Amino acid sequence: MPTTTAIRILNADDVLGRLRDLRTRQPVRFWAFYSSQLGGIVIDPALMVIPFDDHMVHRGHGVFDTAAIVDGKIYDLEAHLDRFVRSARASKLALPLTREAIRDVIVRTTAASGRRDGSIRYWLSSGPGSLGLAPAAGAEPGFFVMIFAGLTYPAAWYTDGLRVMTTTYPIKPPLYAVTKSTNYLPNVLIQLEAQERGLDNGVFVDAAGHVGESSNMNVAFVTADGILKHPRFDHILSGCTSLRLLELAAALTGRALLTDVRVCDVPVAEARAAREMMLLGSSVKVAPVVEWDGTPVGDGTPGPVARALRELLEQDMRSARDRLLEVPY
Numbered sequence: 418m419p420t421t422t423a424i425r426i427l428n429a430d431d432v433l434g435r436l437r438d439l440r441t442r443q444p445v446r447f448w449a450f451y452s453s454q455l456g457g458i459v460i461d462p463a464l465m466v467i468p469f470d471d472h473m474v475h476r477g478h479g480v481f482d483t484a485a486i487v488d489g490k491i492y493d494l495e496a497h498l499d500r501f502v503r504s505a506r507a508s509k510l511a512l513p514l515t516r517e518a519i520r521d522v523i524v525r526t527t528a529a530s531g532r533r534d535g536s537i538r539y540w541l542s543s544g545p546g547s548l549g550l551a552p553a554a555g556a557e558p559g560f561f562v563m564i565f566a567g568l569t570y571p572a573a574w575y576t577d578g579l580r581v582m583t584t585t586y587p588i589k590p591p592l593y594a595v596t597k598s599t600n601y602l603p604n605v606l607i608q609l610e611a612q613e614r615g616l617d618n619g620v621f622v623d624a625a626g627h628v629g630e631s632s633n634m635n636v637a638f639v640t641a642d643g644i645l646k647h648p649r650f651d652h653i654l655s656g657c658t659s660l661r662l663l664e665l666a667a668a669l670t671g672r673a674l675l676t677d678v679r680v681c682d683v684p685v686a687e688a689r690a691a692r693e694m695m696l697l698g699s700s701v702k703v704a705p706v707v708e709w710d711g712t713p714v715g716d717g718t719p720g721p722v723a724r725a726l727r728e729l730l731e732q733d734m735r736s737a738r739d740r741l742l743e744v745p746y
Contacts, residue, residue: 436463446566449530451511451522453560454545458529471559472552473542477600480504481540483699485567486521487734489533490741494520496657497637500597501539507596510541513558526562527744536567536700540599568700574617575727578707578719579696581631582611583685584619588629591652601633608632618696620709623652628683631696634704635659638683639693639722643676645669646691648683658699658730661740665729674722703727 427435440462450465451458459465473479482501483700485492498516505512514522523537539562546553584607588594607619611632621629628636628648635656637647645666668739669675688694692715694706703726705719733740 420449433463436466437461439463446535447563448532448535449526449527449562449564451560451562452668453558454474458526460529467559467561468545469540470548470553471542472544472556473540473559473599474724475548476550478508478510478552479482479540479542479599480508480510480597481496481538481599482597483539484537485699485734486527486535486537486564486744487741489744489746490746491524491527491537492734492737492742493657493661493740494523494742495740496660500655500657501541504597505541507592508598509686510543511558512541519560523562524742524744528746530564531746532564533683533744537608538563538564547677570701574704575719577616578705578714579617580708581620581696581706582614582616582710583619584610584621585611586619586621588621588623588652594630594653595650595655597654603699604632621653622685625682626685628685628688629653634696634698634701634724637662637697638691639720640687641690641692643674644732645675645678645722646683646687647680649680652710656697656699657696660700662697662703662726662730665733666726668729669722669725672725674725691715693722695720695723695726697726702730 430627445462447462448466449458449460467474480501482497484494484497502516523539528536542559543552544556544559546556586603586606589603611617611619620631620632623629630636630653635647637645639645647663663678663680666675666678670677690711694709694714696704696706703723705723706714707717707719708714
């Protein structure tokens with residue numbers, strides 16, 4: 418019977434060396450990390466760690482949010498912080514810092530990274546101290562900020578469009594769907610299911626037969642009569658990008674691309690008759706869907722509204738002064 422290799426007891430130097438070896442084998446584009454547990458910022462990816470007994474790690478009891486860095490400025494941070502605070506409250510997580518201090522840490526970590534384009538992801542956990550179901554008595558909440566390259570998607574998603582399916586997994590109940598928690602198992606499963614079938618993503622449908630959301634993106638449609646319709650936010654995540662796009666979309670009514678913009682229930686039957694379907698999100702921005710459950714959406718090619726919305730968003734991310742926060746590098 419084969420024996421296992423002897424398992425060593427590692428010292429601190431061994432561990433640090435092996436963590437660095439791991440990052441050599443699996444290179445990452447992580448440029449700066451703030452940890453309230455460490456009390457500062459590190460720029461060595463091997464040191465960007467969280468204790469295994471942190472409640473966010475072993476119970477998923479944590480929340481997070483993401484913002485974009487564009488040309489040395491942080492885009493729409495206040496909207497993301499609003500949602501972050503709401504998610505923390507819904508998850509019974511205490512903020513270890515004031516909102517102003519959280520904003521300052523995010524800005525300082527961004528500056529320490531030296532990156533003028535990328536993404537910021539930040540988390541709040543209830544802290545370490547036990548492996549129990551409830552947080553450890555006296556546990557101190559943890560706050561973490563990561564500056565990284567951001568999620569990227571194939572160029573073909575924009576030029577050729579995506580193919581999606583209605584997932585077989587149930588949509589999250591509203592309480593969990595509207596809270597941006599670290600418990601993303603349903604989101605992971607919907608993506609894996611689509612990939613296993615050679616598709617790009619999936620779409621949740623609720624028990625009433627209304628379209629919900631995608632894996633980590635919102636979904637919107639352009640009806641045959643030119644109305645941009647987006648599902649109501651009471652049972653899906655309130656996407657900051659979607660909310661901004663719904664504002665920007667008003668400009669397209671004056672260009673004859675749209676007749677109206679509405680947030681409402683979107684029955685599946687109505688959605689399948691749409692002339693355009695698109696996924697919206699901070700990383701994907703606006704990506705056209707050209708096939709849903711094996712049937713073409715509209716004429717089966719990316720539509721003009723998706724393209725125009727993406728252009729509006731990209732312009733907004735560089736020119737909306739009231740939504741841009743300068744980083745003091």
